[in-house]
Amino acid sequence: MSATDKTRRLTTNAILLSLALILAIVERWIPLELIVPVPGIKLGLANIVSLFALVRLRWTDALAILVMRCLIIGTFTGLTAFLFSITGGLLALGIMGLLVRWEGKVFSLIGISLAGAAAHNLGQISVAVLLLGEWRLLVTYLPPLLLTSLFTGTLTGVAAIPLITRFPLRGTYAAKR
Amino acid sequence: MVNCQEALVLNRSHRSLPWYRWLRWGDYFLYILIVLVALALFSRGPMLLGPSGGGQSADITVDGVVVKTIPAEQLVQAGSFELDANGFHYTVEYESGRIRISHADCPDQVCVQTGWVSRLGQVSACVPGHLILSVNGSPEGGEGASTEPEVDVIIR
Numbered sequence: 001m002s003a004t005d006k007t008r009r010l011t012t013n014a015i016l017l018s019l020a021l022i023l024a025i026v027e028r029w030i031p032l033e034l035i036v037p038v039p040g041i042k043l044g045l046a047n048i049v050s051l052f053a054l055v056r057l058r059w060t061d062a063l064a065i066l067v068m069r070c071l072i073i074g075t076f077t078g079l080t081a082f083l084f085s086i087t088g089g090l091l092a093l094g095i096m097g098l099l100v101r102w103e104g105k106v107f108s109l110i111g112i113s114l115a116g117a118a119a120h121n122l123g124q125i126s127v128a129v130l131l132l133g134e135w136r137l138l139v140t141y142l143p144p145l146l147l148t149s150l151f152t153g154t155l156t157g158v159a160a161i162p163l164i165t166r167f168p169l170r171g172t173y174a175a176k177r
Numbered sequence: 178m179v180n181c182q183e184a185l186v187l188n189r190s191h192r193s194l195p196w197y198r199w200l201r202w203g204d205y206f207l208y209i210l211i212v213l214v215a216l217a218l219f220s221r222g223p224m225l226l227g228p229s230g231g232g233q234s235a236d237i238t239v240d241g242v243v244v245k246t247i248p249a250e251q252l253v254q255a256g257s258f259e260l261d262a263n264g265f266h267y268t269v270e271y272e273s274g275r276i277r278i279s280h281a282d283c284p285d286q287v288c289v290q291t292g293w294v295s296r297l298g299q300v301s302a303c304v305p306g307h308l309i310l311s312v313n314g315s316p317e318g319g320e321g322a323s324t325e326p327e328v329d330v331i332i333r
Contacts, residue, residue, distance in 0.1 A: 038291040078284070080304050102203065102271055111204030116213050124332070133241055134309050139218055140299045141292070146215035150208060158196045 013053075013061050020049040020069040038144045040084075040124060042115050044152050048160045050093055053111055055164055059097045066093055080131070084124045091123035092116035109164065110157030117153030121145040233297055235276045237269065238309040247271060267304040277301060278310060 001009070023045040032041050046069060050053050053062035066089045074082030096116040107115075125142050129135050232249025239262040255272035257279070267288075268280040275295035278288040281303060288303040293311050301310040 033290055037290060037292070039287040045218060073310070088205070099203075104201075106201055106203035107207070108199045108201045108204050110200055111207045112209050113266065114204065118207075128302060128304055131304055132307060132309055133310070134238070134300060134302065135303055136298050136300050137309075140294065143215040143219040143282070146211050146218075161196075163197065 001054075009061070012057065013065055016049050016053055016057075016061075017065050017068050020046045020065055021072060023049065024069060024073050036070060036148060038148050039141060040119075040121075040145055040146050042152070044120060044156050045159075046054045047092065047113060047116055047120070047156050050089070051096060051116070051156070051165055052167070054093070054096055054100050055103065055109070056167060059093075066090070080142070083127050083131070087127045088120035088123035088144055091126075092120040095119040098158055109161050110154055110155070111161060113155030113157030114150065116169065117149035117156065121149050188305060215282050224269065230267055231297075233314060235271065236311050237308075240307045241261070249278065252276065260309045262303075262306040264310075265303070267303070267306070267308065269310065276310060276312065278303070281306070 027043050028145070030043060032043055033039070049068055051061050053059075053065055067086070070082060070086040072088055072137075073085065076088045077085075093116070096112050096119075099112045099115055103109065103112060121142065125138055125145065129137050233252065234249045235252055236243050236249040237245040237260065243258065244262075247256075252271055253274050255270075257268060257270040259266065259268050261267070265281060265283045267278055267283075270277055270279045275293040277293045278283070278291070278301055283287050283303050283305045285303075285305060288301050288306075288308070291301040294301050294310065297312055297314055299312050303307065
């Protein structure tokens with residue numbers, strides 16, 4: 001990777017990280033739990049950035065953006081919330097990184113975002129299970145979260161597609177692979 | 178990792194279509210899979226915990242220790258109590274076999290949002306306070322009951 005590419009990579013990731021942070025903050029303004037009373041519900045807007053980084057950049061970029069986002073937001077929200085978001089985020093990224101190989105053939109970005117949303121919920125509840133040592137949390141909290149992830153996952157997927165489609169490939173370092 | 182040029186070509190064809198036409202067969206599979214997992218957990222989850230037997234009792238657990246048990250005969254009546262756990266203050270209400278954390282001063286309020294729990298194996302949990310409110314089979318209910326008999330003695 002040339003020096004120009006390295007700089008491009010750094011700036012692209014920095015811009016995406018700030019975008020992810022903005023989305024994560026905006027998401028906290030939306031009182032979604034008042035409309036849909038499901039405990040632990042999140043819109044998952046920052047997942048759009050992860051999806052973008054996975055498809056257009058490299059998985060290492062997506063990972064770096066995710067970890068930095070969780071760390072920065074985590075300093076404001078506290079340790080428990082950080083553990084929820086980092087575990088959910090890593091699991092979501094892992095699943096999406098796996099499924100993105102078949103993007104366009106088997107899955108569309110909507111399906112990949114959907115799987116990411118469901119994986120995020122699973123990771124989130126798994127942390128609660130480990131912290132409290134009570135596996136029955138899965139029975140109470142996971143089904144409603146999974147059902148809402150059908151809507152939030154579809155929403156972020158539909159939002160991500162125009163963004164990813166409009167972003168030019170030529171000129172980004174990833175296109176030179 | 179997807180071939181980026183190929184993805185771009187595929188995505189361009191998306192523009193003129195409504196969003197649901199972007200879906201591929203794998204997406205439908207995922208939708209169905211998630212619904213099935215959610216339904217299976219919801220309907221079959223309590224069965225994994227053993228037979229419900231007679232009445233259901235409720236347990237309050239703090240840091241893995243049962244601090245209070247509401248026996249089945251008391252749970253069907255209305256009542257409430259308050260307790261403290263790890264620096265947080267909770268108000269618990271119960272009536273006609275269901276129970277909830279009605280007020281809590283914990284930061285995330287997940288336990289309050291959980292609302293009423295009444296089915297066997299359902300829990301309402303507060304992660305910051307390490308508090309779990311769970312619905313269990315009563316000791317008379319059979320071998321599936323998870324309530325320790327000696328705890329009942331303390332309460333009575």
